[in-house]
Amino acid sequence: MTKNIFKKNNRSTLGSHMVEDVEYPNLPSVAKEYGMSLNSVYKRYSRGYRGDDLVPKKRRKNYVPPKKEVKYKFYIKGKGYKSYQDACRKNNINYVTFRKRRAWGWSLERALTTPILWYRGGSGISTSRAITVENKEFESVAEASRHYGLTPENVVKALQDGSTINQAFKLEIKPTVDSFEFEGKFYKNRKHLCEELNFPISVLQNRLHKGLTIRKSIDLGPKNLGNEGRYNREILERDPELAAKPANFYFVIVIINGNKRHKIGITTQKIKNRLSKKIYSYKILKLVKKPLLQCYLLEKQLLTEFSMYRDTNITSDQLDGYKEVFNFPFDVVENIKMIVDKAT
Numbered sequence: 001m002t003k004n005i006f007k008k009n010n011r012s013t014l015g016s017h018m019v020e021d022v023e024y025p026n027l028p029s030v031a032k033e034y035g036m037s038l039n040s041v042y043k044r045y046s047r048g049y050r051g052d053d054l055v056p057k058k059r060r061k062n063y064v065p066p067k068k069e070v071k072y073k074f075y076i077k078g079k080g081y082k083s084y085q086d087a088c089r090k091n092n093i094n095y096v097t098f099r100k101r102r103a104w105g106w107s108l109e110r111a112l113t114t115p116i117l118w119y120r121g122g123s124g125i126s127t128s129r130a131i132t133v134e135n136k137e138f139e140s141v142a143e144a145s146r147h148y149g150l151t152p153e154n155v156v157k158a159l160q161d162g163s164t165i166n167q168a169f170k171l172e173i174k175p176t177v178d179s180f181e182f183e184g185k186f187y188k189n190r191k192h193l194c195e196e197l198n199f200p201i202s203v204l205q206n207r208l209h210k211g212l213t214i215r216k217s218i219d220l221g222p223k224n225l226g227n228e229g230r231y232n233r234e235i236l237e238r239d240p241e242l243a244a245k246p247a248n249f250y251f252v253i254v255i256i257n258g259n260k261r262h263k264i265g266i267t268t269q270k271i272k273n274r275l276s277k278k279i280y281s282y283k284i285l286k287l288v289k290k291p292l293l294q295c296y297l298l299e300k301q302l303l304t305e306f307s308m309y310r311d312t313n314i315t316s317d318q319l320d321g322y323k324e325v326f327n328f329p330f331d332v333v334e335n336i337k338m339i340v341d342k343a344t
Helices: 002-008 010-014 027-033 038-046 084-090 095-103 108-113 141-147 152-160 190-197 201-209 214-219 233-238 271-275 292-305 330-343
Strands: 017-019 022-024 074-076 079-081 131-133 136-138 180-182 185-187 246-256 259-267 282-291
Touching: 017 027, 022 027, 027 038, 074 108, 079 084, 084 095, 095 108, 131 141, 136 141, 141 152, 185 190, 190 201, 201 214, 233 292, 246 271, 246 292, 246 330, 259 271, 259 292, 271 282, 282 292, 282 330, 292 330
Parallel strands: none
Antiparallel strands: 017 022, 074 079, 131 136, 180 185, 246 259, 246 282
16 A cells, blocks of 8 residues: 555655755655654645644654643632642641631631641640740740730640630630621621620521621610511611512411411512421412512511411421411401402
8 A cells, every 4th residue: 555655646755845944855754754654644745734744743843742731729829729638738737727727717828828836845735835925925835825814735725726826825816607707897706796885695696587787787776676577667667778678478378287277477588498498388379579568567467467366386396487377267368368469
């Protein structure tokens, strides 16, 4: 086969060829120079390749392999890392310590760049190492601990658990899963915030549960405005944004403890998200989409007017919104439907 190609292209072997700015008298000389078989070079020529293309790119003398692009998961201070484990190794941070720091609420950069201080002497924990706290030099951790009224062993343990020097010496609050920032200030938890503002923690918790922000909860004042279900008329009227929030009023049939009952309620969620978590079977009789305040007023009207039919056997551990479950007769169900239709 090769001989036939040679004969067919015999005239081309006599002509010169320029490959990478070097002139070759014929195709065999190109094949010899680049360590290719004659058959390979002739095949490329017969397919229309000329000049540099007579030689595959990877065989050319000026070929430079492309650099493989390294893909990094994230960057810290301009340096890329393939994984958290990779970052911990390169920054000399124990991976377990890194995970603890993240659980405490530390930023990724802080968790990977804050050095770990280990104080060990012999087989036990040493408190004799010199340390600097608040720009003050102490001959030992023990001396610094006494200066701040702390137990040396507790300080060393805190440092080993990943605390910074200021955190170990109680000069800064150590972040936890409950820590947060509010208006530029760091708080250990909600109780800490309430202690700072002299605000009842129970009132704050109740309002946050109802969907209010911390600032709006505080602005309503420390007085408990009452517990009228999940929402409160006074709160809604004081907060136009919350009052205008899209909501759903629902009147449904539910099966609880094998009994057919009726439930009236409102939610800013989807009905299935609100009911399917606690009720395995329900059927919608009426569904109204209105601003939250209007849904609340309709719900309040019906809960008050038909309170005598409430099923008092339903408890809070069985159902969220247990005070909204009723045992209505047929005529009351029809009456409620008419009231809802008029309200829409």
